[in-house]
Amino acid sequence: MDASISPLYPSHRCKTIHLVTHGQGMHNVAAKKSLKALLSPKLFDAPISTLGWQQVADLRKHVLASGLLKRIELVITSPKSRSMSSSTGSLGGEGYVDGTDAPHLMVEKAGNSDRSAISSLNCPPLLQLALPRTFGIYPCDKRRSINEYRALFPSFNFALIENDDDILWMADTRETNEHVAKRGMEFINWLWTRKEKEIAVVTHSGFLYHTLSAFGTDCHPSIKDGIRKHFANCELRSMVIVDRSMLGSDSATTNFPGKIPSGLDLPSDVAAEKHQDKLTPN
Template structure:
């Protein structure tokens, strides 16, 4: 693999939206999903300081967030995506794990000694029945696709042993430490650090043998990672690649060879935010807060 002209990535640099995942020339198709509405999205939209509150530690989905998950699940099955996905990768935070199992998991769980549930009943105050691990792709949790690390308690994960109790059939083995050693109370990752971590994730993703992978992650992580791609595309395409995700929005993407010219919208994309609700990402809230705090320079 060669470096791109921008110097950002050792991966092929043309990231395109495709209508059909044609086998000729395609290198790595994958699906990106932002989690459903979390309790921190609602309160943070009202008041930025809510992102700093320990009350929203490892924020779980709201009832509306679960409705968004249900609607995305219907779309995934109606569009046929549920039959093509070989692996689901989730960020190890409660809201992303809940979204992953709700969208891509099995049906209702019937207690069987030889089958573990993907999610136990009422996991994370969900009020939901247990979810089966039968007839669905495997789900693994990976640290590299987490949201911005540090400062915001909503982005701090709980111990892996706690998750293993709530989500018995999810594979947490890629995560080395039980406790969250990456999140720091007084240091928040820069945008550049998030993007660099995202690039590591993409390189790791490149090593996977599965043909089609779904990734359930976060708005900030997706936005800053995708800014590294599309620099050789038309500005409108670059803008489309990098725009923020709505809650439970799904985009089908593929990294393709430069000789491929396809740039059509995917027929499996899903607009998310159904039902509509507050979904301001914490990193956007930070930017808005900083803009308000900047002194007037006298220029217009």
């Protein structure tokens, strides 16, 4: 066997994750002019820009054309306006038309945008989680209260967000890269507690970069670089994570045990040899 080929793993020990970054945010626009601009209070919970919405629309076309949207069983989103707007626009339901009575996924003009309302019709569940984000110093990284978000994104599931206010963001301390990477691994491990086999994660480039820095050490350098490189705005990368430690509890749903044969199920030449041994007197 070629040593460069990965070993086989049972499919029920694998999970596909589609990692997505939000569309261009207003803080991304400001940072191109000056990094100091990121300290501006005006960038609190920075929404996505006009270009960002176009990026979201382009991603939407891709996930529809590829059939990906039909396979995704769950969307996990960081609790920020730009992440929720991006996940809604790319992986959510359709816009409202006559006769549509599905609950709102995003209300009209949410996130300081000029966007029409988006319905929750035929879209996967969207779950909020605090883990996939970064914290500290920059107002653009601070979230609004959950009650505010509920009014803007009514069909999102906020049950796993414990506090209404953002108690994790710190005005005078930036989370270290090492801590982001550690929390990223906690997030990857948490994914194994989910029953879904194909999950989309809409989050931030910094979080993904530091989380993925732990992976790819056993791969060809080009593959490792592909895993670890920075994400562009509204970029999607599909990856497979493998549970080699029995962390998950899933059982195989497609395996079938077959029937127990009456004799040894051996290659014909081996079976013939064993049969001859039985005929040979001691």
